[in-house]
Amino acid sequence: xxxxxxxxxxxxxxxxxxxxxxxxxxxxxxxxxxxxxxxxxxxxxxxxxxxxxxxxxxxxxxxxxxxxxxxxxxxxxxxxxxxxxxxxxxxxxxxxxxxxxxxxxxxxxxxxxxxxxxxxxxxxxxxxxxxxxxxxxxxxxxxxxxxxxxxxxxxxxxxxxxxxxxxxxxx
Numbered sequence: 001x002x003x004x005x006x007x008x009x010x011x012x013x014x015x016x017x018x019x020x021x022x023x024x025x026x027x028x029x030x031x032x033x034x035x036x037x038x039x040x041x042x043x044x045x046x047x048x049x050x051x052x053x054x055x056x057x058x059x060x061x062x063x064x065x066x067x068x069x070x071x072x073x074x075x076x077x078x079x080x081x082x083x084x085x086x087x088x089x090x091x092x093x094x095x096x097x098x099x100x101x102x103x104x105x106x107x108x109x110x111x112x113x114x115x116x117x118x119x120x121x122x123x124x125x126x127x128x129x130x131x132x133x134x135x136x137x138x139x140x141x142x143x144x145x146x147x148x149x150x151x152x153x154x155x156x157x158x159x160x161x162x163x164x165x166x167x168x169x170x171x
Contacts, residue, residue, distance in 0.1 A: 002105060004103065004106055009047060012049065016048045020045070024040060024041070029118075032120055032121060032122060033065065034118070035114065036063065036064075041062045041114065042059075043106070045106075056085050057083065059081070062117070063078040068122060069121040069122060069123060073124045089101075
């Protein structure tokens with residue numbers, strides 16, 4: 001839990017407060033990337049009180065590790081995600097987050113934003129050639145204007161022996 005006191009803020013709707021922290025949130029991973037254990041997440045938010053809720057607006061920056069989808073080399077980077085989320089006493093499931101009268105738990109919002117921002121198919125470089133470009137070339141042979149026909153399916157080879165020439169029937 002990442003509880004932030006908002007009692008003073010809620011007493012005056014329309015007021016704003018800055019929230020900037022570097023914190024550790026464990027267990028942030030998807031199949032292709034993860035936040036390293038112990039890595040700090042930079043959270044820079046502005047909390048604005050509403051008459052019946054709270055709006056959190058700002059940026060979450062997180063480092064991540066993964067594997068290149070082509071060559072499987074380790075990839076290390078960071079990503080920033082812009083957030084604008086609403087907190088309410090009676091949240092709408094999947095649309096807003098829960099808040100109490102004097103505190104709000106920011107961890108579910110941070111967790112959701114980070115997991116959605118992690119790359120599904122990371123690349124070590126845009127021009128990554130893959131695991132062994134000499135053994136498994138990814139380009140098409142010939143020039144860019146040359147059209148290469150795909151190899152024929154051997155199951156259809158017998159059809160190549162058929163002759164539909166009308167003059168052959170006259171014999």
